[in-house]
Amino acid sequence: MNKTKPILFLFFAILSLFSCERVFEYNLYSADVKDERKFTRQKNLEKLQDIEEEIQDQNSFKFALVSDSHTYYNSLAEVVNLINQDEEVSFVVHGGDMTDGGLIAEYSLFYHIMEELNRPYFTVIGNHDCLSNGRVIYNDQYGPENYSFVFKNCKFIFFNDVIWELNYEEPDYIWLQNELLNSQEYDKTFVIAHIPPWSDQFTPLDTWAYKTFMDTANVAVSIHGHHHDHYMGNYFEDSIPYLVIGAPSKDIFCKLTIEPDTVILETIKL
Amino acid sequence: MGFGQDTIIRYKKTLVPNYVNFQYAGNLGAYIIGVGYYLNPKRTLDLVIGYGYTSEHKATIRIHNVFAKGIYFPYTWSLKKRWFLSPQLGVAISRQFSGGTNTFTRLPKTYPDGYYAPNAYRFHLNFGLRVRKSIGEDTFIKAVDFYIETTTNDLYLSYLLKSTEVGLGNVFSMALGVNLVLFNKN
Numbered sequence: 001m002n003k004t005k006p007i008l009f010l011f012f013a014i015l016s017l018f019s020c021e022r023v024f025e026y027n028l029y030s031a032d033v034k035d036e037r038k039f040t041r042q043k044n045l046e047k048l049q050d051i052e053e054e055i056q057d058q059n060s061f062k063f064a065l066v067s068d069s070h071t072y073y074n075s076l077a078e079v080v081n082l083i084n085q086d087e088e089v090s091f092v093v094h095g096g097d098m099t100d101g102g103l104i105a106e107y108s109l110f111y112h113i114m115e116e117l118n119r120p121y122f123t124v125i126g127n128h129d130c131l132s133n134g135r136v137i138y139n140d141q142y143g144p145e146n147y148s149f150v151f152k153n154c155k156f157i158f159f160n161d162v163i164w165e166l167n168y169e170e171p172d173y174i175w176l177q178n179e180l181l182n183s184q185e186y187d188k189t190f191v192i193a194h195i196p197p198w199s200d201q202f203t204p205l206d207t208w209a210y211k212t213f214m215d216t217a218n219v220a221v222s223i224h225g226h227h228h229d230h231y232m233g234n235y236f237e238d239s240i241p242y243l244v245i246g247a248p249s250k251d252i253f254c255k256l257t258i259e260p261d262t263v264i265l266e267t268i269k270l
Numbered sequence: 271m272g273f274g275q276d277t278i279i280r281y282k283k284t285l286v287p288n289y290v291n292f293q294y295a296g297n298l299g300a301y302i303i304g305v306g307y308y309l310n311p312k313r314t315l316d317l318v319i320g321y322g323y324t325s326e327h328k329a330t331i332r333i334h335n336v337f338a339k340g341i342y343f344p345y346t347w348s349l350k351k352r353w354f355l356s357p358q359l360g361v362a363i364s365r366q367f368s369g370g371t372n373t374f375t376r377l378p379k380t381y382p383d384g385y386y387a388p389n390a391y392r393f394h395l396n397f398g399l400r401v402r403k404s405i406g407e408d409t410f411i412k413a414v415d416f417y418i419e420t421t422t423n424d425l426y427l428s429y430l431l432k433s434t435e436v437g438l439g440n441v442f443s444m445a446l447g448v449n450l451v452l453f454n455k456n
Contacts, residue, residue: 024295026442027322028312028392028423029368030329071428073435102372105426105440113435131372132389133331140330164380165372200382 005246030104031133033140033228037111041143042122044091048055051090051120052151060089060259061152067095067194067225068247070128073109075248080116082253089255090151091119095225095245096126096194102134107141122149123180124158126194126225127201130165154220154258155179155186161193161210163201172207180217188258196244198235206269215239220263221256229253232265282453289415289451291318296421296445297394298322298364299335306449309340316341322364337364343400348388352404358417362394395443396421407454 055061064083069076083089094114114121125145127139138145145160157179176191183189191210195201197210215224215238222242228265230246243265246252251270256263282288287305294301309315322335339362344357366373373390377383384408398419405413426441 023444025297026295026300026328027333027335027366028297029333029366029373029423030324030331032328032330071432073429073433077435101425103425105429109429109436109440131386133368133370134372135374136330167371170379 025035028103028105031136031140032104033137034105037141040111040141041122041147043054044122044182045149047120048149049149054154058141060257061090062086062092062255062257064089064092064253064255065095065223065243065245066092066248066253067158067245068126068228068249069094069110070097070100070247070249071106072247072249073113075251075270076110077113077116079248079253080113082268082270084116084118086255088257089119092117092121093146093156093223094121094123095192095223096124097128098123098126098223099129099131099134102129102131102137104133104137106266107134107137111141121258122156122158122192124192125160125162126193127162127165128152132163134174135166146172146179148179148182152258153187155183157191159191159193161195161197161201161206163206164196171206173213176213180213180219183217183219187260189217190221190223190224194224195226196231196235196242197222199224199226211236211238211240219256230267282455283450286453287323288316288453289449290445291449293320293322293445293447295443296396296419296447297392297423297443298337298362298445300324300328302447304339314343316343329395333366333369335364335366337362337394338396340351346402349401354404356400356404357401358396358398358400358419360394360396360419362396362441364392364394366392385435393424394421395423396429396440402451403417411450411452412454413449413451415447415451417447417449419443419445419447 025240066079083118098110123142129138148157159176170234197207219240222240224244228247228250231244235242254266279371288308289306290306302320302322304318304320306316306318309317318339319442320337324333326332329381339360341358341360343356343358346354348353396419398417400415400417401411402415406412420442422441429436430441
C-alpha cells in the first residue's frame with residue numbers, strides 16, 4: 001500500500017494541532033475568557049495614569065474614537081496602525097459592537113488586534129456584543145458595563161444603553177444620573193453610549209430621559225456608534241453636540257482634541 | 271448450514287445504530303455522545319447523530335448541542351492485521367441551547383425584519399484520521415475506532431475569507447473520538 005498519503009494526512013493533522021489558538025475548543029457559544037484577559041480595563045486604566053503624568057504640563061489632549069468594527073478585522077487593524085502613528089493620541093475609545101455575534105472567538109480576535117495599540121483603550125458594550133453569551137464575556141473581559149474615569153480633569157462616562165438585546169431591561173438611568181451629578185466639578189464631561197438616543201431601540205420616554213440628563217449636566221459631547229455612518233451635530237437642536245462614530249467598514253474613524261475652551265473633531269478616512 | 275449449535279447471529283434493525291460514538295471537544299460540546307450509521311455497503315459514508323454537553327466549568331455557562339454529522343471515508347488502508355487507517359471528511363449541522371433569548375432559530379418579534387441572522391444553527395466542516403482495530407465478528411464489540419480531527423465552522427471560515435488578520439490557528443481546533451462498533455453489517 002502507498003503510505004505517503006496517510007502520513008501526509010497525519011502530518012497536517014499534527015500541524016494543525018499546534019497551530020490552533022485553542023487546541024480543543026468546546027463550543028462556539030462558550031464564555032470562558034482566558035485569565036490574562038480578565039483585567040483588560042484595569043490594565044488600561046493603569047496605562048492611562050502613566051500617560052496623564054507624562055502630559056501633565058499640557059493643557060490639551062487628544063483621543064481617538066472607533067466603533068462598530070464587528071468582524072472587519074482588516075479595517076480595525078488599519079485604524080490601530082494609524083492611531084499608533086499619532087503620538088498625540090492619549091487613549092482610544094471603542095463605541096461598541098466590537099463583535100458581530102457576541103462570540104468568544106470574535107472577542108478574542110478583537111482583543112488580539114487591540115493589543116497592537118500602543119495606547120490604552122476603553123470600550124462600551126454594543127447590541128451585537130450582547131448576542132449569544134456575549135454579555136457574560138464582556139463582563140468577564142472588560143468588567144462592569146457602566147463605568148467612568150477622569151483624565152486631565154475631564155470625566156468620561158461609559159453607559160450601556162442597549163435595550164432590545166437585554167430583554168427590554170431599562171438602561172440604568174439612576175447610575176447615569178448619579179455619575180452626572182457632580183459634572184460641574186470637571187472641565188468637561190463626555191458620555192459614551194453605543195445607541196444614539198434617537199435610534200430604533202429607544203422609546204420616546206427613553207429619548208426624553210437621556211436627552212434631559214445630557215442637557216442638565218451640560219455634557220460636552222454625547223458619543224455613539226450603532227448607525228455606522230458618521231454624524232456630528234446638535235440633533236435635538238439644543239446645546240448638546242451628538243457624535244456618531246462612523247464604522248471602519250465605511251473607512252472612517254475620528255479623533256477629538258480637547259482644549260480648554262473647545263473640542264476639535266477630526267474625521268480620518270482610511 | 272455450518273453454524274455451531276451455540277452461534278448467535280444478531281441482525282440489526284434499521285434504526286439500531288452500527289456504532290456508539292464518543293467525542294471530546296470539536297465545537298459540538300466538551301463531551302459528546304452519539305450513534306453512528308453506515309449509509310452504504312462500501313462503508314464510505316456514515317451518519318452520526320449526537321448530543322454534546324459543555325459544562326459551566328468548561329464554558330462559564332452550560333451549553334447543550336444536538337447535531338447530525340455526515341462523514342466520508344475516501345480511502346481505507348490496511349496497516350497490519352486487523353488495523354485499518356482512513357482519512358475522514360465530515361460536514362455537520364448543529365443546534366445549540368444555552369438558555370437566554372439571544373440565540374435563536376427565528377428572529378424574535380422584538381426586532382425588525384432582517385435585523386439579525388438566526389444564530390443558533392451552525393455548519394461545521396472537519397477532516398481527520400481514523401484508526402480502526404477490528405476485534406472480530408463474534409464479539410459484542412466488533413471493532414473500535416480512534417480518531418482525531420480538526421474542525422471549523424461556517425462563521426469562522428467567513429472571518430478567514432474576509433480578513434488577512436485571521437489565521438488558520440484562529441479558525442481550526444481539534445477533537446478526539448472513539449467509536450464502539452456493535453454491528454458491522456446493515
